[in-house]
Structure formats: C-alpha cells, structure tokens
Amino acid sequence: MSHANAPSPHHVVIIGCGFGGLEAARALNHPRVRITLVDRSNHHLFQPLLYQVATAGLSAPSIAAPIRHMLRKQRNVTVLMAEVTGIAKDRRQVLLADGQAIAYDSLIVAAGATHSYFGRDDWAEHAPGLKTLGDAFQLRAKLLSAFERAEVTADEAERKALLNFIVIGAGPTGVEMAGTLAEIARHTLRHEFRRIDPGQAQVMLLEGSDRVLQAFKPGLSTKARQQLEGLGVRVETGARVVAIDADGVELEQGGERRRIAARTVVWAAGVAASPLGRQLEVPLDRAGRVIVDGSLNIPGHQEVFVVGDLAAALSHEKDGTTQPVPGVSPGAKQMGRHAARQILARLSGRPALPPFRYLDYGALATIGRKAAVADVGRWQFSGYFAWLFWLFVHIYFLIGFRNRLVVLMDWAWAYWSFQRYARVIAEPAPLQADRA
Amino acid sequence: MSHANAPSPHHVVIIGCGFGGLEAARALNHPRVRITLVDRSNHHLFQPLLYQVATAGLSAPSIAAPIRHMLRKQRNVTVLMAEVTGIAKDRRQVLLADGQAIAYDSLIVAAGATHSYFGRDDWAEHAPGLKTLGDAFQLRAKLLSAFERAEVTADEAERKALLNFIVIGAGPTGVEMAGTLAEIARHTLRHEFRRIDPGQAQVMLLEGSDRVLQAFKPGLSTKARQQLEGLGVRVETGARVVAIDADGVELEQGGERRRIAARTVVWAAGVAASPLGRQLEVPLDRAGRVIVDGSLNIPGHQEVFVVGDLAAALSHEKDGTTQPVPGVSPGAKQMGRHAARQILARLSGRPALPPFRYLDYGALATIGRKAAVADVGRWQFSGYFAWLFWLFVHIYFLIGFRNRLVVLMDWAWAYWSFQRYARVIAEPAPLQADRA
Numbered sequence: 001m002s003h004a005n006a007p008s009p010h011h012v013v014i015i016g017c018g019f020g021g022l023e024a025a026r027a028l029n030h031p032r033v034r035i036t037l038v039d040r041s042n043h044h045l046f047q048p049l050l051y052q053v054a055t056a057g058l059s060a061p062s063i064a065a066p067i068r069h070m071l072r073k074q075r076n077v078t079v080l081m082a083e084v085t086g087i088a089k090d091r092r093q094v095l096l097a098d099g100q101a102i103a104y105d106s107l108i109v110a111a112g113a114t115h116s117y118f119g120r121d122d123w124a125e126h127a128p129g130l131k132t133l134g135d136a137f138q139l140r141a142k143l144l145s146a147f148e149r150a151e152v153t154a155d156e157a158e159r160k161a162l163l164n165f166i167v168i169g170a171g172p173t174g175v176e177m178a179g180t181l182a183e184i185a186r187h188t189l190r191h192e193f194r195r196i197d198p199g200q201a202q203v204m205l206l207e208g209s210d211r212v213l214q215a216f217k218p219g220l221s222t223k224a225r226q227q228l229e230g231l232g233v234r235v236e237t238g239a240r241v242v243a244i245d246a247d248g249v250e251l252e253q254g255g256e257r258r259r260i261a262a263r264t265v266v267w268a269a270g271v272a273a274s275p276l277g278r279q280l281e282v283p284l285d286r287a288g289r290v291i292v293d294g295s296l297n298i299p300g301h302q303e304v305f306v307v308g309d310l311a312a313a314l315s316h317e318k319d320g321t322t323q324p325v326p327g328v329s330p331g332a333k334q335m336g337r338h339a340a341r342q343i344l345a346r347l348s349g350r351p352a353l354p355p356f357r358y359l360d361y362g363a364l365a366t367i368g369r370k371a372a373v374a375d376v377g378r379w380q381f382s383g384y385f386a387w388l389f390w391l392f393v394h395i396y397f398l399i400g401f402r403n404r405l406v407v408l409m410d411w412a413w414a415y416w417s418f419q420r421y422a423r424v425i426a427e428p429a430p431l432q433a434d435r436a
Numbered sequence: 437m438s439h440a441n442a443p444s445p446h447h448v449v450i451i452g453c454g455f456g457g458l459e460a461a462r463a464l465n466h467p468r469v470r471i472t473l474v475d476r477s478n479h480h481l482f483q484p485l486l487y488q489v490a491t492a493g494l495s496a497p498s499i500a501a502p503i504r505h506m507l508r509k510q511r512n513v514t515v516l517m518a519e520v521t522g523i524a525k526d527r528r529q530v531l532l533a534d535g536q537a538i539a540y541d542s543l544i545v546a547a548g549a550t551h552s553y554f555g556r557d558d559w560a561e562h563a564p565g566l567k568t569l570g571d572a573f574q575l576r577a578k579l580l581s582a583f584e585r586a587e588v589t590a591d592e593a594e595r596k597a598l599l600n601f602i603v604i605g606a607g608p609t610g611v612e613m614a615g616t617l618a619e620i621a622r623h624t625l626r627h628e629f630r631r632i633d634p635g636q637a638q639v640m641l642l643e644g645s646d647r648v649l650q651a652f653k654p655g656l657s658t659k660a661r662q663q664l665e666g667l668g669v670r671v672e673t674g675a676r677v678v679a680i681d682a683d684g685v686e687l688e689q690g691g692e693r694r695r696i697a698a699r700t701v702v703w704a705a706g707v708a709a710s711p712l713g714r715q716l717e718v719p720l721d722r723a724g725r726v727i728v729d730g731s732l733n734i735p736g737h738q739e740v741f742v743v744g745d746l747a748a749a750l751s752h753e754k755d756g757t758t759q760p761v762p763g764v765s766p767g768a769k770q771m772g773r774h775a776a777r778q779i780l781a782r783l784s785g786r787p788a789l790p791p792f793r794y795l796d797y798g799a800l801a802t803i804g805r806k807a808a809v810a811d812v813g814r815w816q817f818s819g820y821f822a823w824l825f826w827l828f829v830h831i832y833f834l835i836g837f838r839n840r841l842v843v844l845m846d847w848a849w850a851y852w853s854f855q856r857y858a859r860v861i862a863e864p865a866p867l868q869a870d871r872a
Contacts, residue, residue, distance in 0.1 A: 042584055042861045059495035061858040068628045069859065078630040081584040081861075100590055133862040148478055148517040154536055192504045194514040402849065402857065413838065421838065422497040423505065425478045425517075426569040 020308030020332035021110035027340030116272030164262035169269030170207035179368030294355025307335035315358035456744030456768035457546035463776030549745035552708030600698035605705030606643035615804030730791025743771035751794035
C-alpha cells in the first residue's frame with residue numbers, strides 16, 4: 001500500500017524536534033507532503049549551549065524557541081506537543097499518550113538520547129545530567145544553592161563538602177561545565193560572600209579513560225587539560241566512579257579506592273538512545289541505537305527512517321569504506337535532510353539517493369574564558385583564537401536573529417563584567433501547606 | 437540591655453529582601469551598623485513585572501537579581517539565604533530552619549505577603565496566584581500548555597474548556613493578566629496553529645465588586661473596562677466566585693449561579709500577610725498584618741520594626757489626620773527607609789524622627805498593548821499616553837542598568853513583532869523512572 005500517487009498529500013510523521021527532526025521538517029516543505037511533527041516539549045533546544053543555562057550565563061529563552069513559532073510559515077506542518085508512547089509499524093501508526101493513533105505514510109523517528117547511568121539509575125538523584133531545560137534549571141539551582149548553603153552553615157565539614165564540585169566525564173559537556181564552574185567560583189562570586197571565600201571551592205573533573213576530550217586528537221587533549229588546570233580545575237584521569245550517594249563520590253584510581261565528600265555532582269559521562277527505539281522491534285546496537293541502512297531506513301520498512309542520536313548510522317565514504325557517524329548536531333542535521341530528500345525522491349519517482357555520507361566539519365570544545373580547542377580538518381588549534389572561533393560558530397548556528405543578537409550581547413557583557421546574569425534560583429511553586 | 441554604645445557595631449537583622457528590606461539595608465550603610473539580611477530566596481524580585489514573566493514577555497533574570505550581588509559593595513551586609521522559622525523577641529533572636537539562632541540588637545521584619553484564598557486553600561491547586569518566580573513559571577507553563585493541549589485533543593468540549601481563561605480579581609495584577617492573555621490569543625499565537633484558532637480563546641475577568649481597579653478613581657475604572665473590552669476581554673463585575681475545581685469556576689452573579697468550564701484559572705483576588713507576623717505575638721489586623729506605631733515599632737519593643745506588606749501602618753498627615761498606607765512598593769520602600777533612619781537616629785543619640793508619613797506618588801496600571809490608566813496627583817489619564825508613562829516608570833525603577841536596557845529592548849521587539857520571546861515550557865526534571 002503506497003499513498004505516493006494518491007491525490008491527498010503524502011503524510012510524514014516526525015517524532016522529535018531536535019536538530020534532526022527540525023531539519024527534516026524544513027527539507028519537506030513541499031506541496032505533495034503534509035507533516036505532523038510530534039515533540040513532548042514545546043521548544044527546539046540549542047543543546048550545545050545548554051550548559052550556559054545551567055551555569056547562569058544565559059537565560060532559557062535565548063537557546064530555546066517554540067517549535068510552532070519557528071515553523072509558523074511552513075503551512076504544511078502541524079505541530080503537536082504530545083508524548084509518543086508507541087509505534088505500530090505494521091499498521092503504520094504512531095500512538096500518543098492520550099490514546100490517539102496517528103496514521104503515517106512515512107515516519108521519521110528523531111527522538112534523540114537521554115542520560116545513561118550504565119545501569120546505576122540510583123545515581124541519577126545525586127548526579128543529575130544535562131539534556132533538557134528542566135535539567136539545566138535543576139543544576140543551576142543546585143550549584144548556586146551550594147554556595148548559599150556554605151555561607152549559612154555552621155558545620156565546617158558540611159561547608160567543605162558544599163564547596164566541592166565534581167563533574168563526571170570529560171567529554172565536551174563535562175569540560176565546559178568544569179571550566180565554567182571554576183570561573184564562577186574564582187571570578188563571578190568573588191567579593192559577594194562574607195563568611196566563605198568562593199575561591200576556595202574545589203572543582204574536580206573525573207574521567208575514566210586516560211585523557212580528556214577522547215574524541216579529539218591527543219595533542220588537543222593535552223592542551224585542554226593544561227587550560228583546565230590553568231583555570232583551577234583538578235583533572236583526574238583513569239578515575240573510575242564506583243559509587244555516588246548523598247555524601248559524595250567513591251572512585252577507583254590506580255588500584256586504590258577513595259571517597260570525596262561533595263554536595264554537587266554533575267553527570268556528563270554517558271548517553272543512551274531514547275527508549276522509543278525499542279518500539280520499532282528491529283536490531284539495536286549496544287547503546288540502544290537503531291541500526292539503519294544507507295537510506296537511514298530500518299530493515300524491511302522503506303517508509304520508516306531513524307535519524308540523529310537514536311540512529312546507529314554509517315557514513316559511506318568515497319573510497320568505499322564506512323565509518324560510524326558521530327553523535328553531534330551536524331550529523332543529526334545531515335541525517336534529517338537525507339531522510340527528507342529520500343522521501344521526496346520516492347514521491348516524484350526519482351532514483352534513490354546514494355547512501356548516506358557524513359560531512360565532517362570538525363570538532364570544537366570550549367573550556368572557559370578565552371580557552372577552547374578546535375579540530376577542523378587539517379587544523380588543530382587551542383587557546384584564545386579557538387575560543388573566538390567557538391563563539392563565532394555557536395552564534396552563527398543559533399536559531400533566529402534575535403537570539404543571536406541577545407546571546408552576543410550577553411557574552412560581551414559577561415566578558416567585561418565577569419558576571420553571569422541569570423543567577424536566579426527559581427523556587428519551586430510552594431506546597432499547598434505553605435500557602436497561608 | 438542596649439548595645440548602642442558598645443564598641444562592636446550595632447547588629448541589625450532584616451528578614452526579607454523585597455522593596456522594604458532592600459531599602460532598609462541600603463539606608464543602613466553606616467560604619468556603626470552591621471547587617472544580617474535573611475531571605476528564603478537568593479534574589480530580589482521586581483514584582484510589578486512578574487506578570488510579564490508569567491505571560492512569556494520577559495525572562496526571569498530580567499526582573500530578578502541576586503541579593504548578594506546587588507549588595508556586594510556594601511561591606512557591612514551579610515546575606516543569608518535561609519528560612520526563618522521563628523522570632524524570639526524577648527531573647528532578641530531570629531531562629532533559622534537549620535536550628536541556628538541569630539542574635540540581634542535591632543530587627544526589621546519585611547517578610548511581605550502571600551496569596552489568600554479566604555480560607556479556601558483547596559482552590560490554590562486549580563487557581564494559582566502570582567507572588568514568586570516559581571509561581572510565574574508554573575503559570576506560564578499552564579497557559580502555554582492549554583493552547584498546546586487544545587491543538588492536540590480530539591474532544592470538542594475539552595478543547596473549548598482549554599481555550600477558556602479565567603482571571604479572578606480585577607486589581608492591577610488581574611487587569612494586566614487578562615489584557616495580556618487576550619493579546620497572546622489574538623496576536624502572538626496567530627498563524628501558529630493548524631487545528632484551532634487561538635483567536636477563539638475567551639478571556640474572562642471576574643470581579644466581586646462593582647468595578648475594576650477599585651483603588652483608582654471611578655472614571656479610570658470605566659476607562660480600564662473599555663480598554664479591556666476593546667482587547668477582547670469579557671469583564672464580569674459583581675461576580676462572586678463560590679467554587680473552583682479541576683473543571684472550572686462556579687460563580688454567583690445577580691442572584692444566579694452558573695458554572696464556566698475552564699482549564700486555566702488565575703488567582704489575583706487576595707493577599708494575606710506572611711505568617712511570620714504571628715511569631716511576634718502582638719495585635720494583628722484582619723488581614724494578618726502587624727499593627728505598628730508611628731515609628732513602625734511593635735508595642736513595647738522599640739528594637740523591632742515591621743515594614744512593607746506585613747505592616748498595618750498609618751500615614752501621619754500634615755493636618756494631623758492619619759490614613760492607612762497602601763500595599764504598594766513605594767509604601768514598602770518608604771517604610772524601610774524610615775525604620776533604618778530611626779535606628780541610626782537612636783544610635784547617634786539624635787531625636788526620634790517624626791511619625792511615618794507616606795508620600796503618595798499616584799497609581800498606575802497597564803491593561804495591554806497601548807492601554808493603561810494613570811492616577812497621578814491631580815492628573816488622571818488613560819490610553820496610549822498612560823501606557824508610555826507606565827513603560828517609562830517601570831523601566832526607571834527596575835534594578836540595574838543592564839536590566840533596564842534588556843527590558844527596554846525586549847519591549848521594543850515585542851511591540852514591533854507582536855511576539856513574546858520567552859514562550860518556553862521548561863519541563864520539570866524527569867522522574868527517576870523516566871531515565872532509561
């Protein structure tokens with residue numbers, strides 16, 4: 001059964017509006033297609049800057065835009081804020097939490113990834129990760145409150161634990177978090193406390209492997225470590241976390257176990273594909289990602305595509321070799337576009353596209369004030385110039401002119417003042433009992 | 437026992453950092469004084485613009501600044517983010533939730549007010565009020581989600597209830613909320629939905645008395661009502677709310693009872709003084725406010741001051757009459773300053789200040805785009821000019837140069853684009869079970 005030649009438009013359902021889903025929706029702006037885009041949140045999130053919201057450098061609206069506002073002019077898109085609870089691929093239906101079933105002609109699953117605690121879900125409570133705005137607000141409140149509680153407490157050991165900050169995992173997010181935390185303690189909060197010296201705070205970055213920023217060339221890892229240490233971060237590599245609880249972290253390093261008391265622990269160590277992938281009932285890789293072919297289809301279903309962090313996709317190089325597509329935003333965007341073009345080609349009877357090839361533009365990670373590393377094609381560079389480059393690239397790719405301008409101004413202001421303007425702990429709504 | 441002549445500085449504890457507490461702390465910038473300022477949140481909130489955060493027009497950091505950052509240069513202030521659980525006025529101690537007791541020489545209680553549901557606390561769940569940033573985020577999520585859910589639902593009655601918005605209480609906050617909600621439905625969300633027409637949303641403003649904006653002159657109430665109706669708000673006066681539940685509101689009007697199905701109900705009808713006032717064990721007025729004398733002291737305790745919304749204070753006019761001080765920010769500021777000057781006068785042996793007199797600068801309320809009413813001394817005006825005046829006054833009194841600039845730009849952008857940039861529903865942090 002194909003609706004391709006039916007008079008009514010071809011109905012594409014897209015699940016998830018991250019980089020992959022959004023790009024697919026935009027590429028499907030075609031009169032023969034109608035799109036239903038389902039996301040459980042109302043906004044597209046520019047995740048590369050989420051750590052800035054968590055560290056009070058940016059406000060949430062600067063990096064998140066309402067999906068339906070972004071796509072308001074594309075008349076063939078209907079946006080639904082809803083939770084997808086199932087995919088019935090044999091009936092070609094997507095099931096929503098409220099019981100509705102949405103029939104599709106083609107389906108693009110772009111549901112992304114979430115944190116993985118490697119089977120230790122009890123760690124989540126003590127070591128929150130950073131994937132959603134909700135996570136970022138929670139982390140912001142936690143780390144700002146740690147300094148506030150350190151100022152109030154009369155207990156010396158508690159004060160010390162409150163001023164210990166541990167970041168687990170030295171990928172780009174972990175490195176950014178650790179560098180920024182050190183900057184907050186040393187610069188932003190300076191002169192603002194009377195009982196404690198925020199500069200005495202200890203920021204520790206724990207990494208299981210032998211170097212930070214594994215995805216970068218070893219020379220850049222060395223530079224990044226030097227820059228982190230220059231900012232005052234204590235970097236511990238070969239450090240395996242064996243326990244996390246309310247008191248802190250227990251780690252194993254060089255055959256020895258030790259415990260570090262800390263009240264703020266950030267999880268930046270692992271991601272797992274969205275559980276929605278299991279709904280497709282096709283082979284997954286070890287990380288739970290859906291194994292797709294060169295068209296980004298699942299086996300036996302040319303109408304079902306999986307793109308972005310949920311897909312275990314291969315890049316088909318010119319020389320005939322293949323290599324895995326990394327879980328970065330350009331990868332997700334390229335996959336989204338590839339799936340959309342594949343659908344359009346089939347609709348108009350054009351030959352299938354060549355198998356997916358990932359165009360690698362390089363990798364970038366910022367470390368803190370005037371510190372970053374860049375690995376772009378043949379060039380590797382670090383320090384001030386890499387930082388400026390990072391700034392430029394992130395502002396360029398931000399959504400919308402207004403956000404670009406606002407973020408640029410916020411950063412200019414932060415640069416000169418050493419301040420972070422979003423230092424607000426938004427108390428949760430009071431419980432009924434509190435309302436007198 | 438007086439510490440006034442002791443070599444160590446006179447210790448003033450201030451509870452609450454709203455307009456009254458902040459003004460008192462600033463006025464006590466004196467070498468013979470040391471201040472401990474206790475607040476349960478980390479920020480001073482510019483409450484007159486809180487409804488803008490709730491309606492997605494401003495982000496939280498634009499109207500909230502960290503208290504310790506605002507006071508960082510005033511070296512005699514220690515800021516503690518902590519919950520005050522008791523006041524032992526005979527021992528001159530303030531008790532914190534963690535068990536600490538803070539001794540004071542003088543105490544300024546500026547703990548403000550909270551919502552009052554007139555004994556119907558079960559309404560709070562269905563009709564949230566607007567006092568804190570947490571409240572504003574909750575309300576923002578609720579009203580944006582109502583439109584999102586209306587777009588998704590397949591149930592016609594449910595859709596209608598989702599597009600009914602009821603604001604209870606037509607004081608300045610209620611009028612601002614209703615006007616802004618109408619603007620969102622008619623302008624901001626236009627063209628963004630495919631299944632519903634947001635312009636069909638019905639915004640209803642319910643008021644128990646016979647006119648909106650009771651605190652203003654009757655002519656201005658009439659103007660305000662006309663402007664609200666021009667924006668599409670249905671105004672119902674003489675409407676007494678008798679029940680609020682998950683299905684909507686039941687009201688009594690002209691002897692008849694009726695029920696309105698609505699999923700979004702906003703409470704702007706009543707405030708009650710902070711329960712901390714009861715801790716002082718002195719006479720309270722009917723609204724739970726502490727009755728203070730012309731020095732803003734409680735009976736028999738010249739070292740205890742109560743200022744702001746928690747105080748039932750009288751303004752001692754030049755002609756010898758007295759009248760109640762209204763619960764507005766200039767009143768709180770003037771009281772805070774008065775208490776601080778009284779303390780400084782006593783410390784330096786100067787004669788006591790004359791009894792408190794409130795300087796009335798007038799009243800202002802905005803209704804929506806280009807609509808407002810102003811009652812300033814002999815002048816009453818409304819419409820576009822009043823709106824510009826409102827804009828100017830609010831930007832002038834905002835905290836900090838940066839915020840003034842940012843808010844001015846946000847408003848200019850909103851004016852030209854009809855957009856509201858902070859339309860983000862920040863999902864709460866996922867439950868453990870959701871983290872796969």
